[in-house]
Amino acid sequence: MDHYEIIEHALIHIEDNLQHPISVDSVADTFHMSKYYFHRLFSAMMGCSLNQYILSRRLNASLGFIQDSSLALTDIAYQLNFGTQSSFTRAFKRKYRISPSSLRQGQMTIPQSPIPSVVKRPVKNLNGDIVTEFTLTKLESIRVSGIAFEVDLASDDYKTKIRSHAQMLLNQMDETIHGSCYMIYSNCQPGSTRFKALFGIPRDIQIDEPYFFTVDVPQLFCAKFKYFGDLLEIGDVLKTDYARFLKISKQETEDSHIELIQAFDDIHNLESAYHIYAPIKKLPIDSEI
Structure with missing residues (x-):
């Protein structure tokens, strides 16, 4: 097993x-x-x-x-x-x-x-401790075009709101468009439960809607995790995994306006496995574990 x-x-x-x-x-x-x-x-x-x-x-x-x-x-x-x-x-x-x-x-x-x-995710033994498997890696800068909106994680309907806006972008896209897609979360202000979110793809598309935006995501040094399942249903697990990772690996979070990036391999298969990128402080020497 x-x-x-x-x-x-x-x-x-x-x-x-x-x-x-x-x-x-x-x-x-x-x-x-x-x-x-x-x-x-x-x-x-x-x-x-x-x-x-x-x-x-x-x-x-x-x-x-x-x-x-x-x-x-x-x-x-x-x-x-x-x-x-x-x-x-x-x-x-x-x-x-x-x-x-x-x-x-x-x-x-x-x-x-x-x-x-x-929650299904790979784990590994790190100096005698078992942690969710991670990689320290650079996420190269990308330009993402998509639907932007705000959500309040303290409200009861935030899951519905996120899913409906993601579907809004999918409804506007040609089915011939394939490739990766991203859900980008940034905190509105320290300690707030309100987040700015953008669901988009790394290519130029034009949608005649007021909430359509194109943003440039800078290069980030990140802890990269892999999960299977709905991010909205594993929020507490991810929070615990990340806190455990920081404690055991002795890494520190980066002071970035981007809190989290969820990356899917295929925009038309959001039920598949995906990666989570969490910005952390860059190591003295670039490395990948």
Whole structure:
């Protein structure tokens, strides 16, 4: 099995055994792996430790018992291996900002979350740590023509807005046009959740629309990552991967107005694999890892 398939099977195994004792040793043994390697792999793929994940899934399972059954809270804590009701209540309040008893009284409703999907991306061992595979490389300057717009990542409809503007460009293009395309994100101001975005292709095209722009992207020194899946659905994973990369590789982010570039090989196949370019400070000697 590939590494992400191992983790996918591990998540199912954990979900099926939430009412039993689970440890790094027991899960690793199930997949005939070293507990040390398995724990590093799990943390790299899921962005949290195995114990943190198990706790979150037990709390998630408790929602069903609290809202849909008459089991006493003490029995729920016992069934899900919390040890005591007080430890269960403390963990529940930290995660959901409400006590189990208040939830049961109907003060609010909290839906259960499905087993999270495992984002497919290559990983590598870097000095004993497992990280999402990266390359340090130069992204040469390019001129990109396309649809420009603003999105607020704090709003609920930003995903719909990004997809609709990308489709707007595709609808304007001749089907004979093939090649790579880019989604370029730049922050409006430090600390803001509003981003300027441009979805375009590296060639001259003319569209008679007010939001059509041509921009010159300067040469950038970047960390390059490869992912499979929708960027809008893996945002938290990418954020965790990037923070882990910076910590382990001891790289620093570049002070650039461009935050992120998503590059697809084929503009007509946006469901394919793609690369993420994140600007970082240039190394003293140009190199590619």
